[in-house]
Amino acid sequence: MAHVYAVGVGPGSSKYVTEIVKDVVLGCDIVIGYKYTLKTIESLLAGKEVHEITMKDQEDAYQRVARTLGDKKLVVPFTGDVNFSESEVVDRLIEIFGEVQVIPGISAVQVAASKARVPLDKSRVITMHVTTSIEEKKLELQKALIDGYSVVLVPRPWPRIPEKHFMQSEIAKYLKAHGFDTASLKVHVFEFLTTDKETEFVGTVQDLEGREFSDLSVMVINQTKLESYINFDD
Template sequence: MIVCIGAGPGDLGYLTRRGGELVQQADVVAGFDAVVDLVRPLIRADAEVITMGYKDQTAKLADVAVHHHAGKRCVVVFMGDIHFSGFQYLERVEAACGHPVETLPGISSAQVLASRGKVCFDETTFVTFHRRGDLAPFQRHLVHVLQDGRNAIVIPRPWDFMPKDVAAYLLAQGVNPAHEVEVWERLTTAEATWRGTLAECTAEFSDMSILLIRSLVPMPSQLDDLPR
């Protein structure tokens, strides 16, 4: 058995009950250092722990695959939810194993931000830049999202497309500088918030940041019984 688990945005209380059970039952628990540290209180004393970083992830996942093919119960933990911004890592796990693997969703920082910001996803589009490769298609998509009058929840790319870079790109594309922006850091742990406009978003933020860019005009309610 090998399962990829979304471990939540940073507070162990946001790990699902099923995710916690699978970690506790695992013979091998693997993942990036910070994510493994999050679930470490649940790992059995006799389980093997395999931590990795960006540079050695391919080699370490190959080690996980060896245990998997030997019949060990293996869990690979992801920060947040796998399908919000961990899909490239999932592809690496499957490449190492040589077959598709089971996934268990978690709570993403995007979902927590929607709760903090009181926005719903049917009026909001999620865009992640936390990926390797060409960002241009996703950048253009973000412009269209705002032009369509929707809110945007955005995960930046830590090494070269942070909140101030997102704002600068949008302004260069003619997006209205009056859009209200919120930048949240370290959601569910040591939370910090910045609020301003797109034009004012020029500060430096940590790599644990996520943005909410609000539409210029909120969508009207669909309820017929609201007072007018």
């Protein structure tokens, strides 16, 4: 019986790969993943059959391996947490392979929220990093800000199709066009989290207009107010 695992390998540093994911990768025969993701776990890949893929050829790779998998174990690693922003691919793996075991990882969303000191239980987490329509997600972003929540957001890079490209600059312009005072909204933008290339931009949403950031970026719109337990009556 084939064993297929979809695993999260953290936001970039090998230090953020969990022990259970390491064990699964070490125990597998085949690995299919994107270049950046494979780089994160390269020390675990000795002796494995490795397929480096892109969005264009991933389907061919999955189908090719499915035809010859037999009793071998396959791991498909995802940057961050496999349960966030990867549902389209995981659903396709289930369609192709049937039973797929999902093992979570540490998400860049968690790391970004921690660095910005924005608690997730007072935030809305939104990913635009999907191929389907994001119009409802844009409305979700507006509602979250109106309701006073902080927002941890993964933007959508799509430079070849400008109308689908929705990165930080486009988000800033969108919010301004819909009546938000973007000059008063505090924002953090993190790139290449947990790696030696990590950067942080701190400013306002208005400052994002015209600025370009990496595909590997997460933004945090910070509306958090301190609410420690000492401020509440019994």
